[in-house]
Amino acid sequence: MLRLLEIEFIKLWNSRVSKFLIIAYFFLLTSIALIAAIKFDIGPIKFHLAKEGIFNFPYIWHFNTFVAAFFKLFLAIVIVSMMANEYSNKTIKQNLIDGLSKREFVLSKFLTVVGFSAISTVFIFVVSLILGLIYSDFNEISIILSDLEFLFAFFIKLIGFFSFCLFLGMLVKRSAFALGFLILWQFIEGMIYLVLRWKFDENFASNVLTFLPLNAMSNLIKEPFTRLGAVKSVAQQIGEDISYDFGVQWYEILIVLVWTALFVYWSYLILKKRDL
Amino acid sequence: MDTILTINNLTKKFGKLVAVNDLSFTIEKGNVYGLLGPNGSGKSTTLGIVLNVVNKTSGNFSWFDGKTSTHEALKKVGAIIERPNFYPYMSAEKNLKLVCKIKGVATGKIREKLELVGLWDRKDSNFSTYSLGMKQRLAIASALLNDPEILILDEPTNGLDPQGIHQIRELITKIANTGTTILLASHLLDEVEKVCSHVVVLRKGVKLYSGRVDEMIASHGFFELKTEDNKKLSTFLKNHPSIKDVIAKNGTITAFLNEPMDAATFNEYLFKEGFVLSHLVKRKESLEEQFLALTNNESK
Structure with a gap:
């Protein structure tokens, strides 16, 4: 397993473009901290975002994982091209001839995806923890450690999304087309929703949408902004801030895990069936 | 092995x-x-x-x-x-x-x-x-x-x-x-x-x-020969039991063997028969000739 990761690391780290994008991605993850610097000071209106409670534990886990997930597109480029370039350089052929099995080839890519997701999760954990410790109004250990399922959901979300990228790279063989297809797929999911809502009813349409890959991934971490308002008002009234609807549901995790397994298996199947 | x-x-x-x-x-x-x-x-x-x-x-x-x-x-x-x-x-x-x-x-x-x-x-x-x-x-x-x-x-x-x-x-x-x-x-x-x-x-x-x-081809090779009277030599060789085919072209006679024979023996034999050779080379078909013969035979 370590050998496969090492092989992928050599391939990625020696490519200047991949290296740049990877560094840029982690730099952007850190830049979440810059939100703290948003300050308005216009005459009588004084507004400092960091003081408005967005960095309060445990809300910060939800907020930061949600925002950080947008940056995954950067890494998506790296992952799609690390698969597609093996085709355009024909190195996939040479790798197999040199004695890498098809299973190992797909596994090495998947392990890299898991590695990227794990490092991202640890990264966002550390950045959020530091921001929280500086700005949060609550610093009790029990509060800090609550709602950590958002980090787990973030991890699963990244694995799912990157596996989708791997699969597209394998299927389409060209980075640009694969990325185009990724965007197209987002529209296709929207179209499916609209058609179903038109043919049947809204309830059925949104139920189906829950199972489509990209939507399932974005469902994992729901938007945190309305919760911020809710937290305020609820907290004011009864001092409670847990609103279950915003949480991560187990079946949503399961749906994404099933898609991940399918994407990896399909990638393997394509490689197995294809004459190179 | x-x-x-x-x-x-x-x-x-x-x-x-x-x-x-x-x-x-x-x-x-x-x-x-x-x-x-x-x-x-x-x-x-x-x-x-x-x-x-x-x-x-x-x-x-x-x-x-x-x-x-x-x-x-x-x-x-x-x-x-x-x-x-x-x-x-x-x-x-x-x-x-x-x-x-x-x-x-x-x-x-x-x-x-x-x-x-x-x-x-x-x-x-x-x-x-x-x-x-x-x-x-x-x-x-x-x-x-x-x-x-x-x-x-x-x-x-x-x-x-x-x-x-x-x-x-x-x-x-x-x-x-x-x-x-x-x-x-x-x-x-x-x-x-x-x-x-x-x-x-x-x-x-x-x-x-x-x-x-x-x-690749069961062949014993061939001789390339030159002498003063090529015509007489080819007629002589055509009747020889060890030679299966004779081609005379561009002043050279090519005689294909149907059994093994080395050049020295052949030269001595011809000399005794009254032919003095000015050119004698024993060759085997090149792989190219063999390959073409093989692929052509099969396509017929």
């Missing part, structure tokens, strides 16, 4: 086209094999199948004793097919390190192999800056990293300039002399003739011949 590769009734179809048709042969350790055939005869497809990059339609093949899986076996094989494929943004040395990781061998041999192919002083240049000849030599270095049981080369001199061709051929001869088993696929007959002891001849996916190069 140890068997390295066994192929049994291998068939590959691309839609309606049959690229490899019921092919069987074996590769024994220590020999240098040529896989001969015109373009599109199924050479590369056959190699692709045994190298795990093309799926067979039917039949089977096994590496070594038949117990190792293909990808494990390939770690003991060195192969280059078609163009050299490396990561263009990586230096030669880094590319070779990656190959070592894949094959699971130590990186200690990189220097030795790069020196063998004469690329050590360019080890830090990116692969993309290499000329085709250098790329091909790097591919050979890469294939040799694991000191393979067999070296498989598919058209190694394709597209190279005369100097590049010469370098690659010298390299192959050098490697063959170390006792490494080689399978060389080519449509260049003189190339195969120079280095190979055995050949497998393919045409349109069908095997026409497999065996030793010198037994």
